[in-house]
Amino acid sequence: MDAARKPVNRPDRSAAAVPGAASFSKFITVLQAIADDPGKLDMARLARRVPYPRGTLYRIVMALTAEDLISQNRETGAFQLGHRLIHLASKSWESSDLRSAARDHIEALRDATGETVHLAVPSGTGMVYIDKLESPRAVRMMSRIGTRVEMHSTSVGKAYLAALPEALCRELVASLDLRPRTPNTITDRRALLAEIERTRARGYSFDDEENEPDIRCIGGAILDRLGQAVGAVSLSIPLYRYDEARADFYVARVRETVRSISDELATLV
Numbered sequence: 001m002d003a004a005r006k007p008v009n010r011p012d013r014s015a016a017a018v019p020g021a022a023s024f025s026k027f028i029t030v031l032q033a034i035a036d037d038p039g040k041l042d043m044a045r046l047a048r049r050v051p052y053p054r055g056t057l058y059r060i061v062m063a064l065t066a067e068d069l070i071s072q073n074r075e076t077g078a079f080q081l082g083h084r085l086i087h088l089a090s091k092s093w094e095s096s097d098l099r100s101a102a103r104d105h106i107e108a109l110r111d112a113t114g115e116t117v118h119l120a121v122p123s124g125t126g127m128v129y130i131d132k133l134e135s136p137r138a139v140r141m142m143s144r145i146g147t148r149v150e151m152h153s154t155s156v157g158k159a160y161l162a163a164l165p166e167a168l169c170r171e172l173v174a175s176l177d178l179r180p181r182t183p184n185t186i187t188d189r190r191a192l193l194a195e196i197e198r199t200r201a202r203g204y205s206f207d208d209e210e211n212e213p214d215i216r217c218i219g220g221a222i223l224d225r226l227g228q229a230v231g232a233v234s235l236s237i238p239l240y241r242y243d244e245a246r247a248d249f250y251v252a253r254v255r256e257t258v259r260s261i262s263d264e265l266a267t268l269v
Helices: 021-036 043-049 054-066 083-094 097-113 155-163 166-175 189-202 244-265
Strands: 070-072 079-081 116-123 126-133 148-150 205-208 215-223 229-238
Touching: 021 043, 021 054, 021 079, 043 054, 054 070, 097 116, 097 126, 097 229, 097 244, 116 155, 126 155, 148 155, 155 166, 155 189, 155 205, 155 215, 155 229, 166 189, 215 244, 229 244
Parallel strands: none
Antiparallel strands: 070 079, 116 126, 116 229, 126 148, 205 215, 215 229
16 A cells, blocks of 8 residues: 555755745655655655655754654664654644643533544645544543544544535545545545535535544534634544434534634634
8 A cells, every 4th residue: 555655755945036935945854755644655655656856855864853853663673753752743733722722621621522532734735633622431532632634534624525515615625635544534526525515515524433443422513703614523433432422512612622623723813
């Protein structure tokens, strides 16, 4: 599956106009490739993913490792984002208007349902969790703040897509790599667009074990004061705890949560 993915080959915008921009762009391209598949790319796979000579790639990897921007698993040789980079990102998330505006509301959602809640924002063709509140119950999810997830397989991603203008949504869907995460993942573009249309019509998204086995999620999009989608919230429930009799309650609380966050964002200048 890894070899079938298209290499990361983003244009070096403004590289000619800004000294050093071309070199910096190479570092960012390597970082993005590792961020897109954390813990899955060793040097050989990374070399197939990015369009640079192996010697250039080796020097970039060594420099990123020296600065603790990436780290390498000693057993598998695979790379992941380093502690320093995650720490820098967390500083931005902590000061985020969205994270601040959402905190009380997602806490209320977690407390009302007793289940795990995620707050996510778009990042390229995926979503990144910028906050997470764990369920107080025994079984918890393995996700963490900073995790990047796919749009097509998650409730946060589908909620965000459904809140976009039609043309922009279709353009983004056309760029997605619809790789399967579970047997339930939607991997057909027309089927995904149909699911997005259903999401728009009912006012919430649903992940039926599409991103993780035995986990169902309900999601809703957050809008800014201009009515533009800026993020999403999901409620994640283990399959054995998912009660169909409470489904309407779960949906109502998620919709109330994203509406309250959107209303609060509308008051921010």
